[in-house]
Amino acid sequence: MTRPAEPAGHEVPAMRPAEPVAWPHGKSAAASFTFDVDAESAVLFGNPAAAASRLSVMSHQAYGPLTGLPRLLRILAEHRVRATFFVPGYTAHRHPGAVRAIADGGHEIAHHGYLHESLAEVDEAAEAEILDRGLAALAEVAGVRPVGYRAPMWELTYDSPRLLAERGFLYDSSLMDADVPYELDAGGATSIVEIPVHWGLDDWEQYCYLPDISGSGLIEDPAKAVSMWRGEFEALRREGGCFVLTNHPFLSGRPARAAALEGLIEHVAGCTDVWLAPLGDIARHVRGLALKPRAIPKPELRGSPP
Amino acid sequence: MTRPAEPAGHEVPAMRPAEPVAWPHGKSAAASFTFDVDAESAVLFGNPAAAASRLSVMSHQAYGPLTGLPRLLRILAEHRVRATFFVPGYTAHRHPGAVRAIADGGHEIAHHGYLHESLAEVDEAAEAEILDRGLAALAEVAGVRPVGYRAPMWELTYDSPRLLAERGFLYDSSLMDADVPYELDAGGATSIVEIPVHWGLDDWEQYCYLPDISGSGLIEDPAKAVSMWRGEFEALRREGGCFVLTNHPFLSGRPARAAALEGLIEHVAGCTDVWLAPLGDIARHVRGLALKPRAIPKPELRGSPP
Amino acid sequence: MTRPAEPAGHEVPAMRPAEPVAWPHGKSAAASFTFDVDAESAVLFGNPAAAASRLSVMSHQAYGPLTGLPRLLRILAEHRVRATFFVPGYTAHRHPGAVRAIADGGHEIAHHGYLHESLAEVDEAAEAEILDRGLAALAEVAGVRPVGYRAPMWELTYDSPRLLAERGFLYDSSLMDADVPYELDAGGATSIVEIPVHWGLDDWEQYCYLPDISGSGLIEDPAKAVSMWRGEFEALRREGGCFVLTNHPFLSGRPARAAALEGLIEHVAGCTDVWLAPLGDIARHVRGLALKPRAIPKPELRGSPP
């Protein structure tokens, strides 16, 4: 195959892969356990009518802060693992004791919207207002000014990086294009650290079932889910990546799921070659590396499709 | 992290976790096998046209009382296990012999609506009428005044606890926010015992497939379903919880599924540290503990979402 | 629990379980491998536009008669197993050589509609016309007058039994309320033999995926599907039941699926306590038992739901 000269104007220069990341303390990879404390908010935003009539659905979500969260906090404490908890503002208002228990456990509390709003459907002003309401709720209830953010439904918008940078956030954890953190261009001369996630490292697809609201309709065995996550941990570990697992207390706080997750936590915590830390610590480390920011340009089609 | 003084007015006082439950006879955990005898009703409510033309669908549902139920009753008898059967009034009218066979086996018969009506879509007066029709059907066919209730589709409404208390019900088994039973505030000075359930301890998500009516489209191996349920039993057992499994005779009455379930029944019945009883017995025990009732307040959003 | 006198008028007398069936030759159970040769018809009826533009979809369906069927016929011949093939009239017209190869293999050819029409949506006159078109096609192409029928999509209507009896059919295989065959009341003094099936003994839910047309979106490993079917075979075998497996050449004719199915065929054929026969043979045996016909009355609701 012959190849012509580089065609001018077609290269998208910033769309380059993330660089490998050097981990601290001589570690060869990083890992973080993260929990999205959605509780009622994950249902209320998309299904407000459920609040008025579906008591069972509300109780299903309340399991998270009431029953699942204490169990998970106990497990983390036993294995001396600090984690990151993404807390919607509404959860803080409805379950303030639960949120304070997270802080009391020495864990990081981060921002996860106010009512778990899917940002794919809101404009920039509304997104800004949601960010500010979430900040206010976390400050009011837990006295926390979070440095980290995760978009509800992992729906970061093209406005989000700038809005986050303007509010002093250090990092986001909602994108999926790399196995390691990087500096994400946030417009102007600013950037935020991005710590990528993935649907395959999330408990929602494995466990969530709420009729007419969410889920494939199937519910998986924790043995399958945790085996799959462990496989991804081992593969990322071999390659110097950053393993970020996302669990929801209303899902993974159930007894057998928590027990299976505990097995994984224990394993990861025992890997001396892996730096296990809250996302905030990871973000601070990455910020210290002064990486060149990457941009993910909005797709522009060259000519319209037929 | 510093924390401000407790913000006034934000605490939702009744939204506290269920208390641990002390089990009788020195047992450390409880378990109950429950069966929802939906038969045709589960299809007829949402798909009335199916009754007029879809004979195969009706035969699929009739398998429950005709073929699955006798097999399950035989298994329970062999292992001397008493279970709780939730029977819609319509099932009692269409399959009276089946319902009387349940009673003859020494099992508990409880209320499960009249036509398996999803209460998320009905108002309070209609819910009351359904409750009364179901009571009338069970009295007429089986001479039973049930003390227990389970909402069809596990769709308890905010009206349900009061309506149940007014009718003298001792317990409900439709909510999902705890691993143990508790007293559920039913308004006024009344309460009912709540014995929680969960979608992960239900055979519907594993086995049910009715084209255009229900199911993910996939059908799971009984080996997978029962292994998952057993894992949850063991985890609840270790933590002093109350294992409540829900099976449907039209699903789990099939030969290999019943055989796999029998393995679990035999295992649970053989665990001398676990109190295996019908839900009515469990509810009476819990009532005797005089627990302070919990409320699940209807979510109120502080300010409207943008 | 006390029980009142039998309430008059509520018993549905004909809705009794199927009786156990005595199998011939001292066998304790029966089994039959059946194949629905849907090919293009299963797609064309519900998605006629696919015929005009979706060549890949049509090729996916054509795999059945072109590639899957010869493989399956070879496997059946190697294990000297005679099976029943349900052939839509359209398949006979489009793939006459395939249909004749089935007959040449000594297998039973039975009726499966003309264009795999879902009868839930047609009236009695249309259903009669479809039956007659299917009969004409099988007579024309393969010289066969089938004694057996299976409703496409297993959607038997309340008219079907009478229409089948009027046309001299001996049996149907589309209902799901029993583990053994029985005589199904067909109106007047007539009846047909019913040989029940089940979604759990069907390859569609395990393997079928056609975007926008059918399938859950997941595709299962043959190891899982066949293990589940084998479990059901063993359970039915222990209980004297009749194992009827349904496979589609366009699905189970694929190499690894056919190989896994072959393992099951070999196993069943080697069970000397099981009578392995085409459905027609089983129906003739059951007819000879002169069982009392059962009816499945159309559900009538006592009073309308609120």
Added chain:
Amino acid sequence: MTRPAEPAGHEVPAMRPAEPVAWPHGKSAAASFTFDVDAESAVLFGNPAAAASRLSVMSHQAYGPLTGLPRLLRILAEHRVRATFFVPGYTAHRHPGAVRAIADGGHEIAHHGYLHESLAEVDEAAEAEILDRGLAALAEVAGVRPVGYRAPMWELTYDSPRLLAERGFLYDSSLMDADVPYELDAGGATSIVEIPVHWGLDDWEQYCYLPDISGSGLIEDPAKAVSMWRGEFEALRREGGCFVLTNHPFLSGRPARAAALEGLIEHVAGCTDVWLAPLGDIARHVRGLALKPRAIPKPELRGSPP
């Protein structure tokens, strides 16, 4: 069963099975690893709004060329396996470096539409224009004139074979009616080589999840997916077939999935009885066999369904 004389006029002569294929170098079967480098295009065609607001979705797709592809190229290089990469024109324009890296690795680059357009919805003129835009993009970016084509979504139309033949394509790889390649009638006296694929040999059904865009909602363990694919490889190997696996870098480029796929690649590459080659090499071999072209006639219904 008696059989009448062959009915005149009903035979569809060209609808005959593909012939067995003799493989070169004394090999008894063939295999090819293929990768569809969809990246953003697979989402943009059907969900153009996602480009404007859903940054996370775009990052999920960008993972393919940025992170997954380099990993897969490294694996292929380590095992000295040449593969075929189907590259939409839009991917070439947005990720030119990635496309050139494929060519630099000695792999085949083939055509996969411009914006991954589902051809089931476009007319012949539009399909022709898409083909030409895709050709222009691959020429411009990578200097490649591809000999192979795969329809996006595997949606070949009845026009496609002729349009491909007119543009000098040697082969297509989008149909599903055989286990071996064949000559596909392209109208007039022309034909193209068809190298069949199947949904069961695709990673999309096992791994893909994009809310509101694609996927069953479940995500499978790579252990399950690769075990199933290996089973199909072994079955095709035994029967002299052609194993064509389809992976997407944005899905199978994730660490544990790539590791599992590497195990399969290593296994296949080590089977000395199997000819492992890019599809282009396989097509050239098949063309040399001068097979008689097969047609897949558009279904014509004899009389309209009732």
